Amino acid sequence: MYARRRLARRGDTGAAPVSSGAGDNGESARNRTRPDQMPSLFDPFTTRGLTPPHRIVVSPMCEYSSVDGFATDWHLVHLGSRAVGGAALVITEATAVTAEGRISPNDLGIYTDAHVEMLHRIVRFIHGQGGAAGMQLAHAGRKGSTARPWEGHSAVPEAEGGWIPVGPGHEPFSETYPVPRALETDEIGGIVDAFRDAAIRARDAGFDMLELHGAHGYLIHEFLSPITNKRTDRYGGSFENRIRLCLETTDAVREVWPEQSPLWLRISATDWVPGGWDVDDAVELSRRVREHGVDLIDCSSGGLALNQQIRLGPGYQVPFAERIRREAHIATGAVGLITTAQQADEIIRQEKADCVLLAREMLRDPYFPLHAAQQLGGKLPWPAQYLRVAPDGAPRRQSRGD
Numbered sequence: 556m557y558a559r560r561r562l563a564r565r566g567d568t569g570a571a572p573v574s575s576g577a578g579d580n581g582e583s584a585r586n587r588t589r590p591d592q593m594p595s596l597f598d599p600f601t602t603r604g605l606t607p608p609h610r611i612v613v614s615p616m617c618e619y620s621s622v623d624g625f626a627t628d629w630h631l632v633h634l635g636s637r638a639v640g641g642a643a644l645v646i647t648e649a650t651a652v653t654a655e656g657r658i659s660p661n662d663l664g665i666y667t668d669a670h671v672e673m674l675h676r677i678v679r680f681i682h683g684q685g686g687a688a689g690m691q692l693a694h695a696g697r698k699g700s701t702a703r704p705w706e707g708h709s710a711v712p713e714a715e716g717g718w719i720p721v722g723p724g725h726e727p728f729s730e731t732y733p734v735p736r737a738l739e740t741d742e743i744g745g746i747v748d749a750f751r752d753a754a755i756r757a758r759d760a761g762f763d764m765l766e767l768h769g770a771h772g773y774l775i776h777e778f779l780s781p782i783t784n785k786r787t788d789r790y791g792g793s794f795e796n797r798i799r800l801c802l803e804t805t806d807a808v809r810e811v812w813p814e815q816s817p818l819w820l821r822i823s824a825t826d827w828v829p830g831g832w833d834v835d836d837a838v839e840l841s842r843r844v845r846e847h848g849v850d851l852i853d854c855s856s857g858g859l860a861l862n863q864q865i866r867l868g869p870g871y872q873v874p875f876a877e878r879i880r881r882e883a884h885i886a887t888g889a890v891g892l893i894t895t896a897q898q899a900d901e902i903i904r905q906e907k908a909d910c911v912l913l914a915r916e917m918l919r920d921p922y923f924p925l926h927a928a929q930q931l932g933g934k935l936p937w938p939a940q941y942l943r944v945a946p947d948g949a950p951r952r953q954s955r956g957d
């Protein structure tokens with residue numbers, strides 16, 4: 556069914572823009588567009604066959620607005636508004652690869668073929684605004700079956716639509732979270748397969764890039780961290796064993812995800828807990844996944860343990876992006892308390908990261924990219940419908956492929 560839609564999409568939007576870096580694992584993201592100058596926020600950047608026109612990305616944000624995993628009008632308007640606002644790349648919220656991999660019963664999912672149709676509509680709208688569309692694939696692990704934040708975050712009982720979540724062990728995240736069931740060794744392949752199947756569906760929905768969610772205390776991160784992974788099988792113990800699920804998932808997704816399309820990995824660069832997963836581990840993992848076809852590391856942190864001690868401040872996670880970029884020789888995305896155009900531009904100009912991801916500021920101001928361009932003296936295209944109020948000389952926006 557949706558194979559036909561995929562062909563239609565290609566017809567709608569034309570080929571992906573400039574390809575100069577297929578299979579280069581993000582190296583080209585660091586190729587400067589003007590060899591004599593540092594890249595700036597409004598320079599394009601290339602990973603594999605995708606070249607977003609600038610470097611402002613909408614960070615994944617759970618909307619808790621789905622029923623049975625289906626995207627709704629809310630998603631179309633929420634993601635669509637950020638595309639109208641001029642984001643180069645709009646990434647969906649954590650999208651569950653299985654029903655039990657949802658954080659809440661209201662999470663977005665891509666675990667049945669029926670989920671594809673509405674997602675395809677959203678992608679088409681983003682493309683119509685000249686943006687690229689990304690999907691974050693996720694499994695919530697032991698943090699599954701919890702209520703949405705405005706309903707209190709604690710465990711949802713099975714009688715009320717909840718389920719028993721799975722994790723590397725049976726320790727809950729907190730007293731109010733559900734007690735997970737520890738995954739049997741021979742069940743783990745099924746989770747990897749679910750990521751693979753989800754990637755096929757994301758491809759068929761027309762997404763341009765995928766991000767694997769390996770951060771914030773969800774399943775992949777739970778396997779990475781020695782705090783949550785106390786397993787004694789080949790998925791636990793040594794660093795090598797703890798990264799196995801992440802590598803197997805990467806391989807499975809890469810197998811079906813088009814060669815020309817970038818694959819990102821979001822990680823928590825540190826647990827912010829002594830003895831937990833730390834930046835040295837993150838650098839080594841980044842080197843390893845690069846060999847497995849990941850093109851960019853999206854550098855977040857924390858979310859695994861209640862006793863984390865985070866040192867918050869503007870751009871507090873940027874040093875992780877900078878270090879991983881330098882030491883693992885892979886493109887990185889910086890995220891976390893990036894709120895102004897100048898701050899975002901400096902991160903790129905100082906080569907601390909290859910792109911910036913913004914979450915909360917994009918909720919406050921869906922037009923952040925258009926406003927940032929005005930402040931920095933750039934010229935982003937405006938939607939034709941809004942040209943009357945655009946700055947003098949602003950070009951008219953073209954659909955991707957126009």
Ligand SMILES: Cc1cc2nc3c(=O)[nH]c(=O)nc-3n(C[C@H](O)[C@H](O)[C@H](O)COP(=O)(O)O)c2cc1C
Nearest residue numbers: 614615616617648649890891892893913914915916
């Ligand atoms: C409402 C909301 C929902 C979020 N959902 C996700 C998510 O689905 N996946 C994810 O990796 N991070 C999620 N995050 C984290 C953001 O992507 C981002 O990393 C974090 O908010 C820090 O960036 P900021 O300071 O620009 O908000 C969410 C954040 C917010 C505010």
